[in-house]
Amino acid sequence: MVQKTKADDAAKLIKLDIEFEDPQILGDLFGEYDRNIVAIEDRLGVYIAARGTKLKIEGEEQSVAQAHDVLTGIYNRLEKGQEIDAGAVEAIIAMAADPRVAKGAKPASELSQTNRNDVSEPPKVMIRTRKKTIFPRSVRQAHYMEALARDDMIFALGPAGTGKTYVAVAQAVSQLVSGSVDRLILSRPAVEAGEKIGFLPGDMKEKVDPFLRPLYDALYDTLPAEQVERRIESGEIEIAPIAFMRGRTLADAFVILDEAQNTTAAQMKMFLTRFGMNSRMVICGDPKQVDLPGEAVSGLADAVSKLRDIEKVSVIKFGASDVVRHPLVGKIVEAYEGKDAAD
Incomplete structure (x- = not known):
């Protein structure tokens, strides 16, 4: 996964690019009629555009960081063979937006493959x-x-x-x-x-x-x-x-x-x-x-x-x-x- 960040100081927005490695997973990541992407946009107040295996997230810095964690969290769960339904997506979004999690998240400008909060990883307890x-x-x-x-x-x-x-x-x-x-x-x-x-x-x-x-x-x-x-x-x-x-x-x-x-x-x-x-x-x-x-x-x-x-x-x-x-x-x-x- 490759990503880069651009800051738009005038509008105080962050633009974050993410590239996923396995294109076969992206259909389930987006959901039917892109419902997962729409849910993330609605709940977190961000804009997400997709082109091929790349996604661009735009919004306020904390919201972009949360959306990043939700997308990588869904992707990593799917990569490990876990089923993701609408309820699971809502749960991952809620956990990312939870102050108990969000306060420990890195700013979007500091995100890297090895530097994410726990929401982006499959849960260790089950x-x-x-x-x-x-x-x-x-x-x-x-x-x-x-x-x-x-x-x-x-x-x-x-x-x-x-x-x-x-x-x-x-x-x-x-x-x-x-x-x-x-x-x-x-x-x-x-x-x-x-x-x-x-x-x-x-x-x-x-x-x-x-x-x-x-x-x-x-x-x-x-x-x-x-x-x-x-x-x-x-x-x-x-x-x-x-x-x-x-x-x-x-x-x-x-x-x-x-x-x-x-x-x-x-x-x-x-x-x-x-x-x-x-x-x-x-x-x-x-x-x-x-x-x-x-x-x-x-x-x-x-x-x-x-x-x-x-x-x-x-x-x-x-x-x-x-x-x-x-x-x-x-x-x-x-x-x-x-x-x-x-x-």
């Missing part, structure tokens, strides 16, 4: 499952994946769309398939937002399954459907409301509690004390979305305040900038958080 390999889609997700591989108990806090539960399920499936654990246990409190489950039709399983649907969705996305069904039937995978955990010791298991903000302090204490030998626990929730009735204290906030300084316990906090769904979701979260703060 989770392999039977159906796909999961790569971090934000800086915080990378820290989260590291904690999942390292610590015994992880609290993942933050808004919807940040991948808290999905990444935890992927890590759990990976460890189950590799034999690191014998069981995968997924749980949620059955707290209703407006209706009582006693009024819902069906038996107990049919009543609580809707509350557990997101856990099923993550499972089917990381394991073939027949394996999910077979492992559920054999007991290797268990999906149940938190009330079903009482009186048990969960040894040799990867245990995930989703929507943990809707547990009471007593429920959370009961759940955490189920922890057994050779087990790992991940507790996911959004402290700002508590559906508990009355003035009940959220067990999630209570547990984090009591346990955050204990060794082998990690607390990962996600924010609106870590949302990895459609970019509009992140803006919606920011809008609501801003209104809540104003109120």
Whole structure:
């Protein structure tokens, strides 16, 4: 890859030329109808022109540096055989624009092949499952994946769309398939937002399954459907409301509690004390979305305040900038958080 920089002092713009070595990769780099290039231009406020294997980036210096890292990041991932979809492109752009990354980036005028920030390189942390390999889609997700591989108990806090539960399920499936654990246990409190489950039709399983649907969705996305069904039937995978955990010791298991903000302090204490030998626990929730009735204290906030300084316990906090769904979701979260703060 060869590149050169020209400074336009009058307009305070930087022009950066990049030449990629493998022309066969450029089709996937640009995306269908150049959608990847358009996404980079729209999100970072730069102009990108292509001629053959060369691209010219024009814009403000920091934006040009970020666009450089996004383009080289996509190219390097494709070169290593990784799949790049629209979501992955958005994630790489978001990571490049993230102040936690951008503040360490070199100015565009100093960029070279051996002098780039980490966004331009394929991520070193990943989770392999039977159906796909999961790569971090934000800086915080990378820290989260590291904690999942390292610590015994992880609290993942933050808004919807940040991948808290999905990444935890992927890590759990990976460890189950590799034999690191014998069981995968997924749980949620059955707290209703407006209706009582006693009024819902069906038996107990049919009543609580809707509350557990997101856990099923993550499972089917990381394991073939027949394996999910077979492992559920054999007991290797268990999906149940938190009330079903009482009186048990969960040894040799990867245990995930989703929507943990809707547990009471007593429920959370009961759940955490189920922890057994050779087990790992991940507790996911959004402290700002508590559906508990009355003035009940959220067990999630209570547990984090009591346990955050204990060794082998990690607390990962996600924010609106870590949302990895459609970019509009992140803006919606920011809008609501801003209104809540104003109120």
